[in-house]
Amino acid sequence: MVKPFSLSWRHWLVAIALTASSWAGLPRLVWAQLSPVLVEQFLADPQFSEPRDPLLPDLLVERPLSPLEKLALEAELDELALETEARYLEEGAAESIFIDWMREVRLRRILGYEAELAAIQRVGLRMWENSRAEEIQLLSLRLREIQADLLTQQPLNVELFEEVVAAFEVLRDVDSAVSVYETLLERAIQSGDRDEQQRLLENLASLRENWFRFEPAAATYQTLLTFAGNDLEEIEYLKGVIRNYQDLEELQAAIEFQRRLASKYEQTLQPQLIPSLTLAIARNYRGLDSLTEAQTYYSATYSGALAQGQTDVASDALQDLADLYLEDEQLEDVLYLYEQRLAVEQLSYNGYGLMQTFDNLGRFYEAQDLPDNAIAAYKEALIIAERLNYRDGYFKFRLQALLYEQDRLEVMPLDQHLANPVGALQDPNLWIGNRRF
Incomplete structure (x- = not known):
């Protein structure tokens, strides 16, 4: 005890x-x-x-x-x-x-x-x-004492400083955690130790990003780009800049670094990574209402994805582009893109993608007041849905609604119901409580 x-x-x-x-x-x-x-x-x-x-x-x-x-x-x-x-x-x-x-x-x-x-x-x-606010403040004060004492020691105990940062994070005292790294970084700069500067900047960038401080995190990753000693490091730092600009919704800045990353993928012979990146660039241009640039990158994504066998990315590019043309009422282009997407989904044997595309086609034809075409599309979607056992009720409802509007919904007459009464049960089981007789 x-x-x-x-x-x-x-x-x-x-x-x-x-x-x-x-x-x-x-x-x-x-x-x-x-x-x-x-x-x-x-x-x-x-x-x-x-x-x-x-x-x-x-x-x-x-x-x-x-x-x-x-x-x-x-x-x-x-x-x-x-x-x-x-x-x-x-x-x-x-x-x-x-x-x-x-x-x-x-x-x-x-x-x-x-x-x-x-x-x-x-x-x-x-x-x-x-x-427990009082206790947390007391613990933070003690951590600052420990930090100050560790700074007087030579050589600096890096492992203990990392534990101080971790403790500040537990207490949600992010400013103090950042301050630890900034103090150590200043000393590394004074000593000219570039390897230590790079290590501290990486930790600082990660800390800021993890605590949603996207603007300083993006700036820190940009500083790290000047320390990149190889292609792998440069790619990781570019990704860090892009992530944080995306979170800040600074799309133009994100595009600038996305294009740099695409060039780096080309230089390092990694074409398989380009289609998903160009799709992200296209979506950012669309978010900026730069529709011409968006269309260019969607088209590049589609062709690049097919060349790499990435049918999922190609399908996403076609769907986004179809949505874009639909907003602009370029209906012939929309129909063409849906047909292209059907071909892509068939190429990849993607039943869910086919079902979704037929659904889009059905709703497109409904909006254009082409009920026969819509019915045909929904029937195709229903066949797939029943095989997948997914959303079949939805497609049955869409079909019944359209057929009813066209006076083509077949309803069995009452006399036919009466002419086929349900027969008597054969050898029914009688239940009393939990006993069967």
Whole structure:
């Protein structure tokens, strides 16, 4: 069992609980000014501050714990962590549980940064899940202390800095996580270490993108393009720029880098990657209402995809182009493109694609007031739908609606129904409860 609290230690922990209790239950975090006394007590070194935690041994003279004493403390903290987690899962968000978690984090400091950072990440996640604003602020302050101390060490411990960043991310303190990388990047620039600069920029770009900071992420990937040492790196950085400009809906900027990427695919003899990229360019031009450029890239996508045997991409290009012509009321072109799409879907034995294209044809003919053609298209779609066991009810409804409008829906007369009455049941089973007789 973990040692119980002393009275003075309990008073300090209750102070944390009382300060934090007003934040419990809030749907999201609301930051407040922390008490200076609370901050000082939490950040003080637990080996030398008062009140002394009962998990620490009583010493005749003030000194750091010995390696053997640290091993004993580690075992007790592991036990405390397991007990606290078990209580949390059983009891829920009780105040005493959060007190124990913060107590554990504070004592892990004695065991070194690696143990402390692991505890901050684990406990910080629980604090965030429960909207514990005070505790999260205290943990962030402690992380900044660790960061400042690590910066004084030579050589820099890259692994520990990565753990600091991970801990800031757990606490949703993304600005501080970014600041860590920016500080390290500045030092790498001063030392002229380009490999380290590239590594840090990659981490920074990924961090910004993961937290939806698309504009600085795009800028970071563009900076990385100046570090690319081979085609593979350049391609990955171009993709990063494109992703973030797409998320920003800055389509013109995305197109610029998409075209650079297409050229890189050509240079590196990767034609199989070009059709899906030119399709994305066409869609971006369409989003910009640059219809001439969109048509050009749709056509290039179609021919390129067929050459690479990518019938799915070719079909998508034809459908998009048909939608474009339909908006412009170029009806003959729409019909031609649907027929081409049927040929493409037949080439790939794509039943779902054929069914969808016949559906599009049927609705197209309906809009043009050509019911016979629409009926023929829906019948083809129904045959496929019944084989796929998918959407057959929809196509039956479309057919029945059209046939009814054309007075061609066959309904059996009432006298024929009466002339074919249902016969009597043969040897019916009689049921009483669950027994059959």
